[in-house]
Amino acid sequence: MSAQIARLFGVVVVLFALLLVFTTRWTVIDASSLNNNPLNARTLIDELHIKRGRILAADGTVLAKSVPAPDDTWTRTYPLGRLFAQPVGYSIAAKGEAAGLEESAGSDLRGVQTGLSSIFGQLSPRPVGDDVYTTLDVKAQREAKQALAGQDGSVVALDPSTGAVKVMYANPSYDNNNPPTKGSATDSTFNRVTQGSYAPGSTFKIVTATAAIDSGKYTPTSVINGKSPITVSGVPLANDGDKSWGPQTLTTAMTYSINTIFAQVAEHVGRPTMTDYMKRFGFYSKLPLDYPSNELNVSQPWDSTTGKPFPPGSPDEDIGRIGIGEGGLLVTPLQMAMVASAVADGGKLMTPHLTDRVVNTDGVTVRTVNPTVYSQVMKPSTASEVTQMMEKVVEEGTGTAVQLGGISVAGKTGTAQIGPNGSNLTQPAFVAFAPADHPKVAIAVMVDQSNGGFGGSVAAPIAKDVLQVLLADGQ
Amino acid sequence: MRARNRELMGLIPASLLVTAGFAGVFIQRSNALSNVSLTYGAIFLGLCVGAHIFIRITLPHADPYMFPLVAVLASFGLVMIYRIDSTQARDQAQWFVIGLILFVATIVVFRDYRKLERYRYTIVFLSLGLLILPRIPHIGEQANGAYLAIHVPGLGAFQPAEFAKIGLVIFLASYLRDTRQILVTGTRRFLGITIPPIKHFGPMLVIWGIAMLIMIVLRDIGSSLMFYGGLLAVLYVATGRISFVVIGLFAFALGAWYLGTHISHVHARVEDWLHPFDPRLYHAPLGSYQSANAIFAQSAGGLFGQGFGQAALTIPGGGPLLPAPQTDMIYAVITAELGLFGSAALLLTYLLFVARGFKAAVLARDSFSTLLAVGLSAMFALQVFVIVGGVTRVIPLTGVTLPFVSYGGSSVVANLVLVALLLLVSDRARRPA
Numbered sequence: 001m002s003a004q005i006a007r008l009f010g011v012v013v014v015l016f017a018l019l020l021v022f023t024t025r026w027t028v029i030d031a032s033s034l035n036n037n038p039l040n041a042r043t044l045i046d047e048l049h050i051k052r053g054r055i056l057a058a059d060g061t062v063l064a065k066s067v068p069a070p071d072d073t074w075t076r077t078y079p080l081g082r083l084f085a086q087p088v089g090y091s092i093a094a095k096g097e098a099a100g101l102e103e104s105a106g107s108d109l110r111g112v113q114t115g116l117s118s119i120f121g122q123l124s125p126r127p128v129g130d131d132v133y134t135t136l137d138v139k140a141q142r143e144a145k146q147a148l149a150g151q152d153g154s155v156v157a158l159d160p161s162t163g164a165v166k167v168m169y170a171n172p173s174y175d176n177n178n179p180p181t182k183g184s185a186t187d188s189t190f191n192r193v194t195q196g197s198y199a200p201g202s203t204f205k206i207v208t209a210t211a212a213i214d215s216g217k218y219t220p221t222s223v224i225n226g227k228s229p230i231t232v233s234g235v236p237l238a239n240d241g242d243k244s245w246g247p248q249t250l251t252t253a254m255t256y257s258i259n260t261i262f263a264q265v266a267e268h269v270g271r272p273t274m275t276d277y278m279k280r281f282g283f284y285s286k287l288p289l290d291y292p293s294n295e296l297n298v299s300q301p302w303d304s305t306t307g308k309p310f311p312p313g314s315p316d317e318d319i320g321r322i323g324i325g326e327g328g329l330l331v332t333p334l335q336m337a338m339v340a341s342a343v344a345d346g347g348k349l350m351t352p353h354l355t356d357r358v359v360n361t362d363g364v365t366v367r368t369v370n371p372t373v374y375s376q377v378m379k380p381s382t383a384s385e386v387t388q389m390m391e392k393v394v395e396e397g398t399g400t401a402v403q404l405g406g407i408s409v410a411g412k413t414g415t416a417q418i419g420p421n422g423s424n425l426t427q428p429a430f431v432a433f434a435p436a437d438h439p440k441v442a443i444a445v446m447v448d449q450s451n452g453g454f455g456g457s458v459a460a461p462i463a464k465d466v467l468q469v470l471l472a473d474g475q
Numbered sequence: 476m477r478a479r480n481r482e483l484m485g486l487i488p489a490s491l492l493v494t495a496g497f498a499g500v501f502i503q504r505s506n507a508l509s510n511v512s513l514t515y516g517a518i519f520l521g522l523c524v525g526a527h528i529f530i531r532i533t534l535p536h537a538d539p540y541m542f543p544l545v546a547v548l549a550s551f552g553l554v555m556i557y558r559i560d561s562t563q564a565r566d567q568a569q570w571f572v573i574g575l576i577l578f579v580a581t582i583v584v585f586r587d588y589r590k591l592e593r594y595r596y597t598i599v600f601l602s603l604g605l606l607i608l609p610r611i612p613h614i615g616e617q618a619n620g621a622y623l624a625i626h627v628p629g630l631g632a633f634q635p636a637e638f639a640k641i642g643l644v645i646f647l648a649s650y651l652r653d654t655r656q657i658l659v660t661g662t663r664r665f666l667g668i669t670i671p672p673i674k675h676f677g678p679m680l681v682i683w684g685i686a687m688l689i690m691i692v693l694r695d696i697g698s699s700l701m702f703y704g705g706l707l708a709v710l711y712v713a714t715g716r717i718s719f720v721v722i723g724l725f726a727f728a729l730g731a732w733y734l735g736t737h738i739s740h741v742h743a744r745v746e747d748w749l750h751p752f753d754p755r756l757y758h759a760p761l762g763s764y765q766s767a768n769a770i771f772a773q774s775a776g777g778l779f780g781q782g783f784g785q786a787a788l789t790i791p792g793g794g795p796l797l798p799a800p801q802t803d804m805i806y807a808v809i810t811a812e813l814g815l816f817g818s819a820a821l822l823l824t825y826l827l828f829v830a831r832g833f834k835a836a837v838l839a840r841d842s843f844s845t846l847l848a849v850g851l852s853a854m855f856a857l858q859v860f861v862i863v864g865g866v867t868r869v870i871p872l873t874g875v876t877l878p879f880v881s882y883g884g885s886s887v888v889a890n891l892v893l894v895a896l897l898l899l900v901s902d903r904a905r906r907p908a
Contacts, residue, residue, distance in 0.1 A: 001845055002837050004712040008849065009833045012856045016826050019860065020819055022867035026773035027815040034774035039757055041796060042771050045787040071791040 047093040048073040052109040053129035055088050055101055057138045058166075058356065063088045064102065076102070080138075082173040083145060086191040087136060087165070087354055089292075090176040099179070099189055101354060103292045105132045108358045108367070130366060133356045135164035143469040144169040147462040153447035154192040154333040155466055160341040160433060160442045162371040163350030165289075166470055167443075168193050170333075194287055195297045197330040198446045201414030201455065202257045202398075203431040204325030206339050209254060209389060211277035212265050214347075214382040220251045220389055224261045232263045232320035254389040255397035257413065259324045266323020274323065275313040280377040281349065282338050284312045288351045288374055289334065299331035325414060336431045337444035338374075343386050343410070344439035347378035391436050399430065401460040407471060408436040411463070413455030424452040430459035434467050441470045478539040478905075479531045485543025486527060489550045490520050496554030499783050515557070515568060519550060526575055533582055534902035538835055541901065544828040545879060545894050549887070551821065552880030555809060558784050559801045563882050570884035574891035581895035588899045589843060592649040602642030603685070605635035610692050621695040621740065623874050630884070634876070636689075636698055637889035640705065640858075641896070643685065644850030647706050650678065651713040652843040679723055682706040687730045694740045696731065697861040697873025703727055705854035712849045713842070748871035765798045769807040769866045772797055780814030801882040803874055806866045821880070822863070829856040832897050838904035848900045851893050 026034065035043050051074050055064035063084045066074040076091050078084070089100015091109075098106060111129035137157075144155035144167050157167035170192035174180060179189060190196075212218040226245030229238040239245065239259050245252075253261035266274055278284060287296040300309045301322050310317050310328070321327030334352065342349035351374040358367040378386075390410035393399040398413040411432030419425035428450050433442040443466060445459040497516040523546045530537060549571060557564035585591060591598070609615040609622035616624045616632060624632040686703035690696060707723045735745050747763035750756055751770065756763040775781060786808060788800050800808050810818045832852025839845040858875055865872035876886035 001712050001715070001842070004715050005833050005836050005845075005849060008708055008712060008853065009830065012829055012853070013826065015856070015860045015864075016822050018869055019822055019863045019867055022864075022869050023773060023810060023815055023818050026770050026867065027776050027810060027818075028778060031774040031777055034771055037752060037771070039752060039754065039767060040771045040774075041790060042768075042775050042787060045790060045796065046775070046781075048791055049787075073791055 044093055044096050047110065050074070050110050051128045052076065052091065053111065053131040053358075053361075055105070055109070056131060056133050057084075057136045057141075058134065059138060060133075061138045063134070063136070078176045081175050081177055083141060083169070084136065085173045085176040085179075085189075086170055086193060087134065087168040087291075088176060089189075090179045092179070097179075099292065099295065100176075100191070101132065101134065101291070104290055105355060105358075108132050108355075111360075128361050130361070131359045133359060134354050135159070135162075135166060135356045136168065136354070137166045137470060140167045140466055140469045141169055144462070144466050145171075145173075147465040148447075151447055152192075152449065153445070153459075153462075154196055154198075155443070155445050155462060156193045156333045156337045157441050157443040157466060157470060158337050158341045158350075158352055160344035160350065160439045163341070163352045163374075164356065164371075165352055165354050166441065167466060168334075168354070170196070191295055192446075192448075193333050194289060194291060194295055196332055196446070197297070198333065198336075198429065198448075199416035199418065199427050200325040200329060200331045200336060201416035201427065201429055202259075202262075202325055203336055203339075203412050203414035203429045203444075203455070204323070204329065204331075205254060205257065205262050206343060206386065206390065206412050206431065207278060207281060207283075208262050208266050208269070208274070208323040209250065209386050210281075210343070210378050210382060211269050211274050212250065213385055214277070214378040215269060215273050217269055217273075218250055218265060220385050221249050223247045223249055224253065224264055226253060226258045226261045228260050230260045230263065232267070233318040237263055237321070251389050251392055254412070255392040257393075257398050262324045263320035267320045269323075271313055271315070271317065271319045274319055277377070279312065280375045281342060282335055282374065283331075287332060287334055290353050290355050290369070297332050299335040300329070302328040302330055304328055325416065333444045333446045336429070336446070337442050340411075340431045340433045340444065341442035342375075342377040343383050343390070344433035344442050345383075346380040347376060347383040349374040349377050387436055390432070394432070398454070398456040399432070399460050401456050402430065402432060402464040402467070404434065404464065404468065404471075407434055409434040409464075409467065410436040410439075411460070413460060415454045415456075418449065426450045426453055428453050428455040428458035430455050430463045432460075432463055432467070434471060441467055443467060443470075478537070479527075479535060482530065482539040482542055483524075483527055485540060486520075486523055486546055489523060489543060489546035492547060493519055493550035493554060496550070496783075497557065500554065500558050515553070515564065516550075519553060519568065519571070522572065522575060526578065529579055529582075530898065533586070534898050536905040536907070537898040537902035538831050538905070541828065541831045541835075541894060541898060544824060544831065545891075547824055548821075548828070548879035551824075552805070552877075552882075555805060555880065556801050556882050558812075559788065559805075559808065563801055566884070567882055567887065570887045571891075573884070574888040577888055578891040578895045581892050582899060585896070585899060588847075588896060588903075589841075591645050592652070592843060595646045595649040598642045599646035602639040602646070603688075605639040605642070606685075606689060607692050608635045618874060621874050622693045623695060623698065632883075632885075634883065634885040636693070636702075637876070637885045638892075640702060640854050641851065641889060641893055643702065643706060644709065644854055645847065647678070647682070647709045648843055648846035648850055651709060651846055652841075654678070655713040655842065678710060679707075679719060679726075682710065683723065683726050683730065686727060687734065690731065690734045690741065691738065694738055695873050695875075696735070696741055696744060696871050697865055697875050699731070700727075700870065701854065701857040701861045701875060704857045705850055708853035709846050709850040712836075713846055744871045744873070748868060751868065765804070766868065766872050768797050769804055769872070770868060772804075772807040772811040773867070776811040776814045776817075778814050778816060780810070780812045780817055783812050786811035802876060803862065803872070803881070804866060805877055805881040806863050809880075822859075825856070825859045825878075829853075831901075835897055835901035835904055839900055840904060844900045844903060848897055851897055855890070855893060 051066045069075040089102040091098040091102035109129045152171050154170040226248045228244045229236040283299045318327040351372045355369050387410050394409045394411050399411045414429035416427040429446045431444045433439040445463045450458050493516045608625050614625045624634050627633045686699045689699040751763040751767040836845045836848035862875045864870040876883045878890045
């Protein structure tokens, strides 16, 4: 009977191996999909017990922290609430909902439990996450909110040499201590800075000028006829007030924002070159920010007949109008700040980032975000020529409202007409950097709606206030 | 080293495990516990050493590894239950004491266990009676639709099937000792397969009937599979006929399929098994919530586990996240906290015990002893397979215990009697002639 017993034992071994295979399947092979199963409350419950790390401003001001809740759990509070709701976001572990940095920096804030630390984890009490230091400037953020004075709109400021986001504020904001239900009618967690769709208007002429000069087709002193109206893509295009400027240099066309000249320039530079430069600035791609992917939009021209974006370089694009920020082009404020940043940093576009460093509970920095180059958009010589053109805008053109006295500012206004024909509703915008000779801040201000206001009169003063605070900080 | 000294050495891992485990829980909740808890460990070890001395005197030749393996399993179980519910750990420790008393009694009374053969018909009817007890009104208890326990006033729930499995093995081993020769003779060959005469299918029909009875009466696929598999193993070893196994498994599958589609509770269990993550079943009363959360608990464990005492078992401010963590679901808790490596170690311990049981069967000098040891070991192995297989979704989830590890008095007591019988067989087999 021994042979039968040996075979029987073989069967038992196979059965036990089957148990081990299935245990392996659940613990290792299918683990991540099981952990993300919507029925699985375990991940959420585990999160309730984790003391998430804090989120702090650059100066150490606490923007988010955990406070004890019943049943050995933790809940989040946001001391500055609405002021930083958009960059910080919120986290409600019990509902499994999160937004902003709370979501994108979640693994840092929870503290990553590696295999080994989970073995020894039993010796320590409940896990504690790491602190996330952001690049945000509290004083400038406050100033942005104050300067917007309740108007719907966005302010975003970057350090051109690093890509650090200094200011990210948009109206309307929301109370992240008590966020609205996701998808509800009152959902205002929408972040205009990264998700808004603004008509850039003339601020886009910075991109057109860059493509024109860097491609070698134009110089700042090239002369183009600024007559009005002209025909672009078969449709008449007029200057502001239908003013015919006659032959003017590219610099003058920038200073006074002459539409017909820039439309001709864009058409002459051509669709492939324009598309190439737009891509280098980051258009046609999702914003490269350390922020939740579903809260980042793409800046690109849209086809009004299909309601869809044009494929890059599509022959259906009206490249002449795109060259003056029209033609269905819709942008995020952060994208326009990146445009200013690239010109400011000698043509080099740094990847924007909100996270500066991650520090554990022992005060040891476990991760530092190093500045990375997104793309070399243009030659340094082009950058300095475009800078000089943008300086003229502020010195004697449409952007004089932003003059800082002693500090030179390079900027470009934009005033897109919105609403039905005949209405005087506008979307004022201002994109700038300062000091022009040694830039420390690049900024984009976009106001949702104004009753006949211009970029120079509505958006530029807001930019001026925020620039003053940021430049004073830097000294 | 002499056998009994090896056994004593084997208790060292058990003692380390129980000390480390209780110390771990103690450190974790030092604010909530007094150091009385640590004395549990000491008492447990004292009991094991006492049992060892008893074996040393009465069964000097018995397998030296069996009892230490049981001690490891029991101490592991005690620590796990303690971590889940400290009052239940005290109950479990008391049941372990009662179990050891029965363990000693079994060895003293059935020193010559072969006299069990004389009572085989009494034993089989008692066992079958025990099996249907849970269906008798007023004393039977239903849990999750299955009838696996009766209520004993003053003692709580009692699972008669735990004892019935031993009785049925004793009966079949004794019956086949007499008839196995007849069963293998007079065979014909048909299409290259050896077919025994129809009348020799009698014993097989009987065990098939028992299995189907369990499924109908207890409404539990797992218990049915355990009994059927255990008894079929004895039949196979006795006759050496693969055809019995093939036909037997086919007949079982047929019966299980028929009953699975016609008994609503059994059918529901099968549906839960096939579609545990179907939201409709997940949210249904007695639906797949438990099965699905057993899987989620394992996935939370990963390779190394979340750490002892770290896995969530309840929803904060709500109900249970993992129902029945100390009984049906203890394997899921172990995997969640100690990971794949912890579970693999546990399964290996069970496998080693089963291997020692089969070793005793091989060494035994008479066929009753061999068949008894085979049956008891196979039944034990299948019990582990049925409950762990249920938790890991190899088979539908059922309500049998994980021997020595999960909470339950009848299980600990019955399995200690099972170990006593295996030690008796082993001692006789290894005794120098």
